[in-house]
Amino acid sequence: MNINGKELLHGIIQGGMGVGVSLSELAGNVAKMGCMGVISSVNIGYTEEDFLTNPVEANLRALAKHIKRAKEIAGANGLVAVNIMVAVSHYDETVKCAVEAGADAIISGAGLPLNLAELVKDSDTLYAPIVSSGKAAMLLCKNYARKYQSIPDFIVIEGHKAGGHLGFKANDLEKGTCQENLNILEDVKKAIKPYEEEFNREIKVFLAGGIFTGSDIAEAIEHGADGVQIGTRFIATNECDASEVFKNVIVEAKEEDIKIIKSPVGMPARAVFTPMLQGLEEGKTLYAERCNNCLTACPKGDKVPYCISRALIAAVTGNKEEGLFFCGENAARVDKIVSVKELVEELVNECNAALPEGITF
Numbered sequence: 171m172n173i174n175g176k177e178l179l180h181g182i183i184q185g186g187m188g189v190g191v192s193l194s195e196l197a198g199n200v201a202k203m204g205c206m207g208v209i210s211s212v213n214i215g216y217t218e219e220d221f222l223t224n225p226v227e228a229n230l231r232a233l234a235k236h237i238k239r240a241k242e243i244a245g246a247n248g249l250v251a252v253n254i255m256v257a258v259s260h261y262d263e264t265v266k267c268a269v270e271a272g273a274d275a276i277i278s279g280a281g282l283p284l285n286l287a288e289l290v291k292d293s294d295t296l297y298a299p300i301v302s303s304g305k306a307a308m309l310l311c312k313n314y315a316r317k318y319q320s321i322p323d324f325i326v327i328e329g330h331k332a333g334g335h336l337g338f339k340a341n342d343l344e345k346g347t348c349q350e351n352l353n354i355l356e357d358v359k360k361a362i363k364p365y366e367e368e369f370n371r372e373i374k375v376f377l378a379g380g381i382f383t384g385s386d387i388a389e390a391i392e393h394g395a396d397g398v399q400i401g402t403r404f405i406a407t408n409e410c411d412a413s414e415v416f417k418n419v420i421v422e423a424k425e426e427d428i429k430i431i432k433s434p435v436g437m438p439a440r441a442v443f444t445p446m447l448q449g450l451e452e453g454k455t456l457y458a459e460r461c462n463n464c465l466t467a468c469p470k471g472d473k474v475p476y477c478i479s480r481a482l483i484a485a486v487t488g489n490k491e492e493g494l495f496f497c498g499e500n501a502a503r504v505d506k507i508v509s510v511k512e513l514v515e516e517l518v519n520e521c522n523a524a525l526p527e528g529i530t531f
């Protein structure tokens with residue numbers, strides 16, 4: 171498929187996963203397979219020596235390094251994108267750094283990326299907001315069209331089964347009353363149509379959240395998606411940048427272990443119930459005293475029961491006791507660790523077998 175001038179062999183985006191779960195190794199190897207690999211920018215500099223004393227520079231330096239490395243791994247194949255959450259401090263600088271380092275696309279959610287069009291203008295970096303409703307898609311397209319005479323190159327729809335922070339009300343997630351993926355897809359397609367017509371260009375749409383098999387991909391395509399974004403399945407790959415401990419937490423998770431939690435940034439999130447969450451339930455606090463203001467929406471100091479960034483870093487570095495392990499609803503279905511090549515080939519083959527027209531990827 172051609173996304174506004176950039177070629178993508180398979181309509182599969184590997185979702186950006188922070189902190190440190192999707193870096194250059196995973197993103198580069200996914201791109202090498204003809205898909206879109208996504209580096210997560212949030213606290214990407216956590217392995218840099220000066221991360222604690224100089225977090226902004228450490229993050230920007232590490233981001234540029236990972237983009238370069240991912241592109242080396244990818245070779246001439248696929249696309250290397252960066253996921254930058256609107257909720258991170260220094261959002262504008264991070265987008266500009268990724269653009270300068272040659273990212274093929276910027277994908278932004280966890281808030282409305284209202285100025286993203288402006289930040290990537292005059293570059294050949296594509297831009298894509300993440301939305302969880304037709305209303306958000308409409309609002310963003312209207313904003314980009316009127317303010318910047320632009321429309322997004324693609325949109326990622328993130329449904330309620332996704333991992334990490336979720337754009338739904340906790341109450342709806344608990345009760346199972348969230349709008350379903352295919353309905354949101356229909357709403358988004360309707361919402362963007364007038365803008366596609368006005369600008370005489372298609373906005374590609376990728377569906378995310380609970381996509382597990384090639385048949386799920388085929389279903390999304392049959393309902394009008396151009397492709398999908400997948401997160402959780404890519405954690406259980408050899409090339410994923412997370413620790414073996416993290417990968418095994420996903421492989422071993424059972425349905426009853428997967429919980430909706432309250433993130434300090436004010437959004438609900440999905441994670442595996444591990445000792446850290448048990449501790450929180452018992453009233454313990456974790457790392458809350460060492461804040462480096464990495465997220466704009468996070469209340470500071472003793473107002474938070476735990477520092478989410480440090481808990482996510484603990485998980486990615488293999489600390490099962492103190493780590494917070496984000497996952498999608500379907501994590502319980504992941505039962506082994508495979509290579510990125512095996513996973514992509516499995517998904518593409520299943521998808522092609524399920525689509526009446528045969529190979530559309």
Ligand SMILES: Cc1cc2nc3c(=O)[nH]c(=O)nc-3n(C[C@H](O)[C@H](O)[C@H](O)COP(=O)(O)O)c2cc1C
Pocket residue numbers: 184185186187188189191210212253255278279280300328331332333334335378379380381399400401402403495496497498499500
């Ligand atoms: C461990 C983990 C970390 C994630 N981190 C981010 C992130 O930093 N930014 C973001 O926009 N989405 C994040 N997500 C969401 C994924 O990019 C993806 O859209 C979602 O997980 C798709 O659902 P699936 O896991 O069921 O495939 C994360 C998901 C997981 C499982």
